[in-house]
Amino acid sequence: MREANFLIENNARHLWHPMAHAGEMRAHPPKIITSAAGVEITDLDGKTVLDAVGGLWNVNLGYSCEPVKKAIRDQLEALPYYSSFRGTTNPPMIELSWELAEFFKADGLTRAFYTSGGSDSVETALRLARQYHKLNGQPERTKFYALKKGYHGTHFGGASVNGNANFRRAYEPLLPGVFHLPAPWDYRNPFGVADGAEIARRIVALFEDEIAFQGADTIAAFIMEPVLGAGGVIVPHETFMPLMRAACDRHGILLIADEVITAYGRTGAWSGSRLWGVQPDLMCTAKAITNGYYPFGAVMIHDKLTQAFESSTSPLASIGHGYTYSGHPVGAAAALAALAETKRLDLAANAEARGAELLAGLNDLHARHELVGNARGKGLMACIELVSDREKKSAPARETVQKVQDAAYDAGVMVRTSGPNVIISPPLIVTAGDVQRILAALDAGLSAAAA
């Protein structure tokens, strides 16, 4: 690594950062994170803080997971890369597919398709959904439904089903034939209703109305996150996903669960679909699959779809989709080790227990700080939404949100902000003491912003 002055002088000078304004980043360069251990990260100034962001919802096992590091090192020695396109494969990708089929057995998912990350996984699922219907003799089923506030990555397909204007407007026109339903959100919704079960019923009724209008035989799939993450940790009522599953079933529409955040334990269940008792037709996973140490993803495919692809003699049956890094041996080796550690440490159980403590603490902050309009979460994905006026639920000034984040950092905890939301998604190995550290830092942040 070059000396500190070089890094500071060149920070954000010759690159554009994702999800940021290039000019603003030049004016206010980002923190340079130089090392990490356990659940903590250290910046260039030598300040060490607890990482309540968990990398980017992905470093579930923390930063010192030796089995994953060793698996990566060993695999780099044995076979650093080889293609998995038709004709060749590698041992870790075979072994991982067996392990994933075991892990997702309860979700009915029996096949894996490997990708290089979440956006790739979403793109893959959307494409396979259309292909499935073509193989099934329903080629007109091409449309997609999704939820407002949903986040599905940044490829054109994913951006098209995305439910946040910030990720759409600059890149329009997007894919035609994509439609959105309201988010299943009890704090803000177009119905003026606060009861989650009622909101769920209304959205399903809207979906039915849309299906009747569009024609069921034109709709390929509905995609949703079991808990909406980047949109502000929106936790649907427990009836929502099962009701949407039933509506999809009534009309031959596939259900794609985007579990790029929720798979592998974050919500307190091994998958978000399992949390709500639903089997999806396709499940997008990535992020924690390698503990964030290697870019990798897997789309899991329900047994109900396998026959159409594996037995068809149609010229359309071959999968004309894939990535150079699909089934990357180093990524697959990392995933095997991460999965083993995730199960060994029973991270879903810890996410559930620590998540309950975190939510209780956030509710307490809501009770004590006017600035907190709403506290919500499931497992170790949580959020406080800041407001300048509780009654009107009006957005706070940008500087206020920044102050909360900065003061929390000064108090020893990195949190992530997105619009009015302060998002908390720490590694799933956090202890009860770590949760109290996060809450204390947020308390300090909120007090500083109110002063």
Ligand SMILES: Cc1ncc(COP(=O)(O)O)c(C=O)c1O
């Ligand atoms: C639910 C969901 N889907 C897809 C993605 C895109 O994943 P990636 O950034 O790895 O492409 C994300 C990323 O945060 C996500 O949260």
